[in-house]
Amino acid sequence: MQDNHSNSDCGNSAMKILMVIDSMYRGGRERRMLELLRAFTLRPQIQVNLVILSEVVTYPEVFHLGYPIHILKRKTKKDPRIFTKIYKICQIFRPNLIHSWGTMSTIFAIPTSKMLGITLINANIADAPHDMSLFDSRFVRAQLTFPFSKIILSNSEAGLKSYRAPKHKSTCIHNGFDLTRIQQLEEPLNIRKKYHILDGQLIGMVGGFYDRKDYFTFIKAAILLLDQDPTLNFIGIGNGPNLEECQNLVPKKHKERILLPGQIERVEAVINVFNIGVLCTNETVHGEGISNSIMEYMALGKPVVATRGGGTPEIISDGITGFLVRPNDSVELASKIKTMLADNQLTRRMGDEGRNRIHKDFLIQQMESKYINLYESLLKAQNI
Numbered sequence: 001m002q003d004n005h006s007n008s009d010c011g012n013s014a015m016k017i018l019m020v021i022d023s024m025y026r027g028g029r030e031r032r033m034l035e036l037l038r039a040f041t042l043r044p045q046i047q048v049n050l051v052i053l054s055e056v057v058t059y060p061e062v063f064h065l066g067y068p069i070h071i072l073k074r075k076t077k078k079d080p081r082i083f084t085k086i087y088k089i090c091q092i093f094r095p096n097l098i099h100s101w102g103t104m105s106t107i108f109a110i111p112t113s114k115m116l117g118i119t120l121i122n123a124n125i126a127d128a129p130h131d132m133s134l135f136d137s138r139f140v141r142a143q144l145t146f147p148f149s150k151i152i153l154s155n156s157e158a159g160l161k162s163y164r165a166p167k168h169k170s171t172c173i174h175n176g177f178d179l180t181r182i183q184q185l186e187e188p189l190n191i192r193k194k195y196h197i198l199d200g201q202l203i204g205m206v207g208g209f210y211d212r213k214d215y216f217t218f219i220k221a222a223i224l225l226l227d228q229d230p231t232l233n234f235i236g237i238g239n240g241p242n243l244e245e246c247q248n249l250v251p252k253k254h255k256e257r258i259l260l261p262g263q264i265e266r267v268e269a270v271i272n273v274f275n276i277g278v279l280c281t282n283e284t285v286h287g288e289g290i291s292n293s294i295m296e297y298m299a300l301g302k303p304v305v306a307t308r309g310g311g312t313p314e315i316i317s318d319g320i321t322g323f324l325v326r327p328n329d330s331v332e333l334a335s336k337i338k339t340m341l342a343d344n345q346l347t348r349r350m351g352d353e354g355r356n357r358i359h360k361d362f363l364i365q366q367m368e369s370k371y372i373n374l375y376e377s378l379l380k381a382q383n384i
Helices: 028-040 060-064 081-093 103-116 137-148 157-162 188-194 215-228 243-249 267-271 292-299 330-341 344-361 364-383
Strands: 015-021 046-052 069-071 097-100 119-125 151-154 170-172 202-206 233-237 258-262 276-279 304-307 322-325
Touching: 015 028, 015 081, 015 103, 015 364, 028 046, 028 060, 028 292, 028 364, 046 081, 081 103, 097 103, 097 364, 103 119, 103 137, 119 137, 119 157, 119 364, 151 157, 151 364, 157 170, 202 215, 202 267, 202 292, 215 233, 215 243, 215 258, 215 330, 233 267, 243 258, 267 292, 276 292, 276 330, 292 304, 292 344, 304 330, 322 330, 330 344
Parallel strands: 015 046, 015 097, 046 069, 097 119, 119 151, 151 170, 202 233, 202 276, 233 258, 276 304, 304 322
Antiparallel strands: none
């Protein structure tokens, strides 16, 4: 039963897109979609309906954008009722495109895409696992969705390579940073007082306390450096199941200098106080796509030390905007941080280069333009 919903020339009339995402928990892909939806509010020709496959929403600002939002609560992860619900939403909304943002959202969208003849953009790839086995469940699920997808979209070239996405369908659109997020930030002195940050240079890491982030290496490096210079400060920002274990790793003598305060709203104001931004990744379970934390550091002019691998080298130029280090190597991490702390000219130059890199290649306007160009090319192909 074919019912192709391509109904207009995309340049002159409405472009109707159904976004489908597994959840709106705090995470990279959720932040990326939110930034894109916010940018689309300034383009009245783009009409969006959003489907969220979870009732837990930790980005409440999504409700303030004015889009119709359908929260489809699942009794189980693979609840078959969701297929029918998405089909009914599409019958009413009649989208030109379905843009899915996760594994299950893509799987649930496939039948409707095929039955109604709606082009499917599969943006499931948001990481770049190292040496992923052909039997890895992530790889298997992704491969099952590829034949039904018109476009396979990733935020890193490394991600497309890791999942062995078919080249003729593959597109990479890097994340984009919204510079309004770093306007009118709270004063650094207020931030230091609020979060009990003592005098001295501050090295920080932002990321969830989950297995995919390697806070253990970050804390070990902090201890090594504090044993040499007790005036330094370290902060790890985020929540997750590993937070308490990491807090217990901090020696009593360093409790005031290694801070793990949990989740912080308006984290940009705290990053603004950093001297150096760090991102340690556990490559045994995760490969970064393009990290939002790294973009935040660089947009605020902070030099970065990050784990080598995944899509990280696509944004960090080793030795220019920061340093790339081996996974799970607290000694090398500490050494690179020490090198930066000892050379103000180096850190200033790296910070400036990083900020320039964001402005040149990673702004929200550039990301938005690439998405719109992709949508328009797909709609044009439908109309030929």
